[in-house]
Amino acid sequence: MESSAEEPPPPLPPPLFTFGAIADIQYADIDDGFNYTGTRQRYYRGSLQLLRRAADSWRSAATGGGPASLLRFVLQLGDIVDGFNSRQRGASERALDAVLGELDRVGVPVHHVWGNHEFYNFSRDELMRSRLNSAPRGRGDGDGGGGGGGPGPPLTGDIYAYHFSPAPGFRFVVLDAYDVSLLGRTVSSVQYNNALNILKEHNSNEDLNHPPVEKGMSKFAKFNGGFSRDQLSWLDGVLSQSDDDEERVIIVSHLPVHPLSADPVCLAWNSEDVLAMIGAHGCVVCFMAGHDHDGGYHRDRDSGVHHLTLEGVIETPPESDAFATVSVYEDRMLLKGRGRTADREMLFTWPPDETQVV
Ligand SMILES: Nc1ncnc2c1ncn2[C@@H]1O[C@H](COP(=O)(O)OP(=O)(O)O)[C@@H](O)[C@H]1O
Numbered sequence: 001m002e003s004s005a006e007e008p009p010p011p012l013p014p015p016l017f018t019f020g021a022i023a024d025i026q027y028a029d030i031d032d033g034f035n036y037t038g039t040r041q042r043y044y045r046g047s048l049q050l051l052r053r054a055a056d057s058w059r060s061a062a063t064g065g066g067p068a069s070l071l072r073f074v075l076q077l078g079d080i081v082d083g084f085n086s087r088q089r090g091a092s093e094r095a096l097d098a099v100l101g102e103l104d105r106v107g108v109p110v111h112h113v114w115g116n117h118e119f120y121n122f123s124r125d126e127l128m129r130s131r132l133n134s135a136p137r138g139r140g141d142g143d144g145g146g147g148g149g150g151p152g153p154p155l156t157g158d159i160y161a162y163h164f165s166p167a168p169g170f171r172f173v174v175l176d177a178y179d180v181s182l183l184g185r186t187v188s189s190v191q192y193n194n195a196l197n198i199l200k201e202h203n204s205n206e207d208l209n210h211p212p213v214e215k216g217m218s219k220f221a222k223f224n225g226g227f228s229r230d231q232l233s234w235l236d237g238v239l240s241q242s243d244d245d246e247e248r249v250i251i252v253s254h255l256p257v258h259p260l261s262a263d264p265v266c267l268a269w270n271s272e273d274v275l276a277m278i279g280a281h282g283c284v285v286c287f288m289a290g291h292d293h294d295g296g297y298h299r300d301r302d303s304g305v306h307h308l309t310l311e312g313v314i315e316t317p318p319e320s321d322a323f324a325t326v327s328v329y330e331d332r333m334l335l336k337g338r339g340r341t342a343d344r345e346m347l348f349t350w351p352p353d354e355t356q357v358v
């Protein structure tokens with residue numbers, strides 16, 4: 001019998017590790033509503049059901065399968081509860097308990113990113129003391145977080161950023177996209193006034209939540225924020241160390257930074273600074289964000305970095321889903337999407353050779 005002309009590709013080995021990712025749950029125990037422009041329905045109660053389905057799926061991934069495929073952790077990309085909760089006494093805490101209860105059932109660590117809705121519900125101090133602060137505490141060994149140890153200059157003050165290594169050769173960096181923002185900063189603080197100056201320099205609207213119409217300026221809205229010089233120099237140190245250690249780095253932030261990976265109105269104020277820094281460090285392979293509920297994806301032509309914006313749970317109808325389970329291999333990440341979130345293969349090599357389909 002003749003053998004077929006083309007052999008099928010060999011099956012992939014088991015992944016090195018697997019993780020879950022979800023964005024913009026924005027749970028509130030209120031009736032459905034719409035986004036500000038009235039163009040998208042928001043399913044405030046339904047978001048908890050969608051989170052439950054994601055948790056069920058991750059729970060079986062964490063407990064089933066072979067040891068190498070076990071789900072290690074979940075990334076919660078920000079806006080876990082909606083700002084509407086803050087209008088009713090005690091509702092923010094109740095909503096937070098409800099969503100964290102669902103995530104607890106998965107039985108793996110959850111890494112929380114902070115978005116604008118975290119600050120509509122809680123002060124920065126409250127967040128720092130809450131379960132939404134997932135930075136490892138009191139460690140100085142390079143896997144520490146916040147103001148703790150790690151390469152580069154230590155983080156000072158109340159910037160919520162840290163890094164962790166779930167497996168040898170891989171590092172995740174959690175960024176604080178509201179470090180420079182009106183949100184979460186007290187009106188009398190130096191940080192608030194610095195942020196106000198930046199915002200007013202680019203946004204002349206009376207309502208600073210109203211984005212400017214000028215091209216490239218729409219990101220300068222009050223519901224966004226940016227990264228301070230301190231945070232960027234800390235990030236530079238972390239990435240330099242990862243370059244030296246030949247690690248692959250995945251950065252996570254509520255706000256996206258690549259203009260082709262999301263609606264530009266959703267970008268961080270100083271997105272260009274982060275893009276330039278990523279471009280200067282070969283270790284970064286992926287930047288994951290939320291905030292734009294439509295989601296988005298773009299592979300940067302220069303750096304080869306995958307910029308992935310996850311679809312928001314809050315604008316996902318009850319009959320659908322929006323979450324990802326990502327398996328990480330030596331040379332790629334395979335994202336298995338559910339519902340509105342599409343499957344995606346993200347190769348690490350760049351530029352791709354002709355045997356690879358990007
Ligand atoms: N175009 C706009 N003009 C004025 N205010 C806006 C505009 N878009 C959003 N906002 C306000 O900004 C805040 C955040 O908007 P929201 O849509 O809830 O953010 P997210 O997309 O993070 O859910 C809300 O208070 C909302 O009313």
